[in-house]
Amino acid sequence: MSEAANTRNPDGTETRCPHDYQINCANCRLNGICLPLALDVHEVDQLDEIIQRSRPLQKGEHLYRQDQPFTSVFAVRSGSVKAYAITDSGQEQVTGFYFPGEIVGMDGIAKNKYASSARAMETAAVCEIPFDKLGELSQRLPSLQRHFFQLMSQEIAEDQQLLTLLSKNTADQRVAALMLSISARNKRRKLSAANFRLPMSRTDIGNYLGLTVETVSRVLSRFQKLGVLAVDNKEITITDAEQLRSVADGAAGIDGG
Amino acid sequence: MSEAANTRNPDGTETRCPHDYQINCANCRLNGICLPLALDVHEVDQLDEIIQRSRPLQKGEHLYRQDQPFTSVFAVRSGSVKAYAITDSGQEQVTGFYFPGEIVGMDGIAKNKYASSARAMETAAVCEIPFDKLGELSQRLPSLQRHFFQLMSQEIAEDQQLLTLLSKNTADQRVAALMLSISARNKRRKLSAANFRLPMSRTDIGNYLGLTVETVSRVLSRFQKLGVLAVDNKEITITDAEQLRSVADGAAGIDGG
């Protein structure tokens, strides 16, 4: 099972190499996700000019750290990123997982310093977008301004969905919802919705979902036993998407008893 | 205890009557919260012109409803507002409480329809800010654009703090944190940080914090027994702010021996 590496590219979703420094917004395969195509060619070029593409980040490297001065937001180009905050009482809280085409760092705008840290969960390439320049450009490109308002609003709406998940749902529902979320985001990038590799550890999943590692592990085992998922380490195959959805929606009939 | 209505104005924070239609941003006592004073007089006037001030809303009236076309964000001028979403499975999730000076409705921008509903928890006055006009104005006023980016970022950061609360904290910590949050927001409006009236029901508190009504009630009773709070119905007095903070931060020593 663990050799099914052929159906997707573990490093990203690009036809061109995602580590190519010369890639630009116009030819980036992710631009339908990252910028929902409201810009014309000339405008995209202007955006392109302010974006900085650095060398790929190694697993564990930081994009930015909590409390550092806010300068940029980042678009994930390949690989994956986790955002996490250390609370006053010193505990870590994973606040999000970010995949290619998604934007991370928007929580830093308010206070002009990052409210969380972001680090690569695997080798990753990112586009750094200096926010002051983005602001200036948005002054001239109404659709870009609108787009960024939308991106931020989307993050708000998603966080509020997550709130509901944590506030109302059982461990089974939370894990099911995360699997479906990752599946949907994979699909959006034209990858398999049924089969993917989790870039994060069980610990991170538990932290994100407000569960312990043990509970995450148990839930995944149970899902496997019930034929909803096939779990091989970090390799996940959704074997019964409909039932997975019904679990996530709270159809209680998955007590295995 | 319940007659201590003299120290604050239950309807809002205005020196002028908050229901006055003629109030404007320049003379609004909340403008330090709502717009962190980055605009000059002339610019405030321009903002003022696009803002619609309607009659006050009665308790229970809606500002907007989930799935309606998105048109405006709303600044609370007096009273208080709750935002809530109905999930696919039909359950209600309270996503936020909004007090004078705060902005609600920003979750609607992404999909061009409101992701939640908002209703007045008591008689309330709001400023309706049509978003298309706000966008246009932001094109011309860089500091306004920046301000709105900041407001949205703040909402993201706050939601993520709430995520941590729901994901990691006990019932005691959650309730303590909410009391402290309301206290701080009261203080920001130059009202008592120690004494306030909760505009929302226990049910709403529980819903928001991911707890049952019974648990909220028990926690408040326990806090009262421990001398941290005085609870008289919806009237709350913080009698030991320091201990309340230490509970919220997870100092476990509040087991009542």
Place this chain on the structure above:
DNA sequence: CGCCTGGTTGAGAATCATCAACATCTGTGG
């Protein structure tokens, strides 16, 4: 006055966390 909504309190049950042991994977160095 009685009904209805909202709030409090109690007893038992369920979910998930904790603690502990063990298994597996990864990478390193021989």
Place this chain on the structure above:
DNA sequence: CCACAGATGTTGATGATTCTCAACCAGGCG
């Protein structure tokens, strides 16, 4: 290629926190 160590993941037994169900109390309104 194998052996080993540390990190990561799984499984089991037990217990605590919170939910559920139920009774009861208080206040507002017809």
